[in-house]
Amino acid sequence: MAELDPPTKRECHRCGRREVWDADAANWTIANGNAGEPFCIHEWDITGAYQPVTE
Ligand SMILES: [Zn+2]
Numbered sequence: 016m017a018e019l020d021p022p023t024k025r026e027c028h029r030c031g032r033r034e035v036w037d038a039d040a041a042n043w044t045i046a047n048g049n050a051g052e053p054f055c056i057h058e059w060d061i062t063g064a065y066q067p068v069t070e
Pocket residue numbers: 027028029030031032051052055056057058
């Protein structure tokens with residue numbers, strides 16, 4: 016039986032922005048002070064079943 020392992024960090028392929036999952040806030044937060052490009056359409060390197068909501 017496969018067990019889902021939600022990602023706890025992600026990095027944008029385009030601008031290098033790094034974020035970590037804040038379980039308390041239930042949201043992503045900037046990991047290392049690198050917010051990347053403010054207008055970047057971030058493409059995260061997360062794989063697997065989890066997909067961020069896109070519109
Ligand atoms: Zn980006």
